Amino acid sequence: MKSRILLVVALYISIIPHAASESVHWGYGDSEGPENWGKLAVDFDMCARGQNQSPIDLEAGIDADLPELEFEYENIGILQEVNTGHAIQENVSPNNYLHVKGVKFELKQFHFHSPSEHTVGGEYYPMEVHLVHQNSEGEYAVVGLLFQTGEPNELMNQLPSFKAARGVDPHSNPIDYNDLILERENYFQYNGSLTTPPCTEGVFWIVLKQPIIASSDQIQHYRDLLGFDNNRPVQPHNARVILE
Numbered sequence: 001m002k003s004r005i006l007l008v009v010a011l012y013i014s015i016i017p018h019a020a021s022e023s024v025h026w027g028y029g030d031s032e033g034p035e036n037w038g039k040l041a042v043d044f045d046m047c048a049r050g051q052n053q054s055p056i057d058l059e060a061g062i063d064a065d066l067p068e069l070e071f072e073y074e075n076i077g078i079l080q081e082v083n084t085g086h087a088i089q090e091n092v093s094p095n096n097y098l099h100v101k102g103v104k105f106e107l108k109q110f111h112f113h114s115p116s117e118h119t120v121g122g123e124y125y126p127m128e129v130h131l132v133h134q135n136s137e138g139e140y141a142v143v144g145l146l147f148q149t150g151e152p153n154e155l156m157n158q159l160p161s162f163k164a165a166r167g168v169d170p171h172s173n174p175i176d177y178n179d180l181i182l183e184r185e186n187y188f189q190y191n192g193s194l195t196t197p198p199c200t201e202g203v204f205w206i207v208l209k210q211p212i213i214a215s216s217d218q219i220q221h222y223r224d225l226l227g228f229d230n231n232r233p234v235q236p237h238n239a240r241v242i243l244e
């Protein structure tokens with residue numbers, strides 16, 4: 001009898017943490033928040049144990065004379081704007097690329113974090129967008145763009161929920177993603193992770209230095225759509241170098 005109980009307990013213990021990570025509820029609140037992500041599922045282990053995690057504070061990078069970024073965004077269009085429960089995300093048309101060291105990474109989606117996830121010299125920005133790219137091996141290259149408050153941003157007015165708010169067809173006149181990239185030469189580069197579970201490492205991170213200007217109303221629009229802060233706190237650099 002005792003061994004059967006032990007068996008049941010063992011099964012229970014082995015089953016629970018192996019719950020498919022897609023079905024594990026995580027968020028930004030206390031018990032399910034960033035401090036506890038690593039405990040929510042075995043697949044989320046890197047969130048707690050990883051040594052190359054994102055986001056980080058970007059400061060004092062090594063001057064590495066980084067190459068000009070090579071974007072090939074030619075098939076513009078947003079297929080769908082979705083609230084994933086963790087961010088407002090724009091799913092984009094296929095066949096838009098970022099070239100990194102001769103490897104082609106396809107743009108999969110972009111999504112918003114508010115406040116920013118990366119900080120620069122300890123300073124937070126009101127919002128950050130992540131352009132998520134993947135190569136044929138499934139590896140990630142993510143471009144982070146920081147937002148600063150100022151004049152309204154015309155490009156943002158063309159995003160689906162802004163159009164819907166004005167009673168305009170959300171999919172008319174697709175935005176040109178190229179206009180999001182204000183510069184291609186001044187950026188930070190480091191090796192990090194996804195900033196959400198499962199916190200997968202080996203992500204090639206690029207954060208542009210030139211912030212995008214948007215009005216506080218536009219930034220608030222995204223905050224209201226999601227309804228809570230969705231930034232993971234900055235993580236230790238450990239042995240990593242930041243290039244700029």
Ligand SMILES: [Zn+2]
Pocket residue numbers: 111113130195
């Ligand atoms: Zn993100």
